[in-house]
Amino acid sequence: MAKLFLSVxxxxxxxxxxxxxxxxxxxxxxxQIRSINAQEPSYTIQAEGGVTEFWDYKNEQFQCxxxxxxxxxIQPRGLLLPLYHSAPVLVYVVKGRGLFGMMVSxxxxxxxxxxxSQQSREERSQRFRDRHQKVEQCEQGEIVAIPAGAAHWxxxxxxxxxxxxxxxxxxxxxxxxxRNPRSFLLAGNPExxxxxxxxxxxxxxxxxEHQQLGNVFRGFDVRTLxxxxxxxxxxxxxxQGHNDERGHVITVQRGLQVIRPPQKGEEYGRRDEEPxxxxxxxxxxxxxxxxxxxxxxxxxxxxxVYNPRAGRFSTVNSLTLPILGFxxxxxxxxxxxxxxxRDPASRMQIVNHRxxxxxxxxxxxxxxxxxxxxxxxxKQAGEQGFEWVAFNTNDNAMINTLSGRTSAIRGxxxx
Numbered sequence: 364m365a366k367l368f369l370s371v372x373x374x375x376x377x378x379x380x381x382x383x384x385x386x387x388x389x390x391x392x393x394x395q396i397r398s399i400n401a402q403e404p405s406y407t408i409q410a411e412g413g414v415t416e417f418w419d420y421k422n423e424q425f426q427c428x429x430x431x432x433x434x435x436x437i438q439p440r441g442l443l444l445p446l447y448h449s450a451p452v453l454v455y456v457v458k459g460r461g462l463f464g465m466m467v468s469x470x471x472x473x474x475x476x477x478x479x480s481q482q483s484r485e486e487r488s489q490r491f492r493d494r495h496q497k498v499e500q501c502e503q504g505e506i507v508a509i510p511a512g513a514a515h516w517x518x519x520x521x522x523x524x525x526x527x528x529x530x531x532x533x534x535x536x537x538x539x540x541x542r543n544p545r546s547f548l549l550a551g552n553p554e555x556x557x558x559x560x561x562x563x564x565x566x567x568x569x570x571x572e573h574q575q576l577g578n579v580f581r582g583f584d585v586r587t588l589x590x591x592x593x594x595x596x597x598x599x600x601x602x603q604g605h606n607d608e609r610g611h612v613i614t615v616q617r618g619l620q621v622i623r624p625p626q627k628g629e630e631y632g633r634r635d636e637e638p639x640x641x642x643x644x645x646x647x648x649x650x651x652x653x654x655x656x657x658x659x660x661x662x663x664x665x666x667x668v669y670n671p672r673a674g675r676f677s678t679v680n681s682l683t684l685p686i687l688g689f690x691x692x693x694x695x696x697x698x699x700x701x702x703x704x705r706d707p708a709s710r711m712q713i714v715n716h717r718x719x720x721x722x723x724x725x726x727x728x729x730x731x732x733x734x735x736x737x738x739x740x741x742k743q744a745g746e747q748g749f750e751w752v753a754f755n756t757n758d759n760a761m762i763n764t765l766s767g768r769t770s771a772i773r774g775x776x777x778x
Contacts, residue, residue: 394427399713399722401730404434408553410610412441413519420533420544424733429534430756431544432731435517437461437525440615443517445549446576450531450538451690452509455660455752459525460502462621464495466514470652472496474622498623504661506679506694508686510651511537514549518619530754532692546576552604553577553611576611578604654686660696660752674699674744681758688758695753695760699744709749714739739765 402424404416413436420431437443437459445466472494501507501517509515519525533542553576580588581603588599601607658679659665666675678695681688699709708725715721715738725745726732734740742749764770 410612412614413437413612431531433529435527437519441519444551445516447514449545450533451511453530454507455528456505457526460521461525462518464498505657505659507657548578551611552607658684691758693755697751699749701748709745710743712741
């Protein structure tokens with residue numbers, strides 16, 4: 364079982380994870396973690412509608428954990444173009460609100476535009492009707508689960524920046540390749556994004572960032588694309604994005620209009636519209652297609668543990684969000700209230716099985732800390748409080764407390 368802990372200071376975000384034995388792939392002595400460092404992004408890719416920051420996936424700690432981390436900063440009216448990944452993904456919404464759509468092969472197009480009753484049959488047949496798979500709202504504090512190979516997109520429909528932190532579980536059995544992250548874009552051209560910025564002393568070498576994502580249509584012959592999509596060759600070339608300078612996150616100047624269920628306060632459709640009827644059979648439609656994909660961890664009312672003086676702790680696993688059992692992932696969210704001491708950051712200590720402190724330091728906004736399986740951890744809030752999100756590479760990860768009312772010490776008989 365493996366865990367990923369993400370710590371946030373006030374509104375600051377810090378990740379951490381731990382790793383586990385994976386289906387016999389573990390080699391004894393393969394990972395010798397003698398010290399752990401708080402990791403920061405090593406490079407970015409700038410696009411028209413936002414920027415994506417990448418942590419160095421070749422870092423030993425991430426390689427041992429079998430995961431990679433990236434963060435999207437999407438500006439208002441920014442659209443993260445459709446893409447899919449070779450591994451399961453968990454997304455945490457750090458800030459803002461937006462729309463996301465997920466396309467799973469074999470699932471029906473259940474969202475469609477209504478036909479106006481006063482139109483003739485000929486007019487209706489000529490009029491383009493939008494049909495697509497479901498679109499949902501995502502907001503701050505939510506975890507979104509995305510299966511491997513499921514194409515998805517995200518649009519920022521509010522007036523503030525939308526910030527998403529993304530975990531790729533590259534060591535998951537659903538990934539049949541290796542532990543390197545791979546993202547397959549269905550539009551755009553990330554290589555034509557604005558100048559990449561590299562920072563950090565041990566960051567990935569310039570150019571390697573593009574190994575993680577690219578437009579899959581670029582490798583096909585234009586004539587083949589034209590025939591498959593039944594479009595002219597000029598349109599097929601646009602699919603490949605050769606001359607698209609906007610990158611992988613574009614700006615929708617007039618806003619994105621999609622069919623979706625009405626939100627609270629919005630009006631429903633015409634009262635005289637005929638209701639939809641639904642029928643189905645056991646199988647894919649009643650599993651992945653209809654599965655709930657998100658859960659809000661930021662609501663204090665759903666906390667698993669709550670202390671008005673100390674803070675709260677919330678978890679989401681395969682019992683509360685069943686799709687996580689399919690992905691073999693889970694997550695948690697912790698909040699510690701501010702400490703009396705005026706400390707500009709929060710302190711975290713990690714101890715291994717030999718009683719050695721492999722990490723003892725301050726954690727800041729945007730840092731990622733890898734916490735190996737069963738290593739002991741202490742987190743202490745500073746002046747601004749201490750908040751974190753934990754990504755676990757197990758769908759029902761368990762935590763053993765060493766102090767407090769439920770601690771292992773209290774369970775021992777008196778000697």
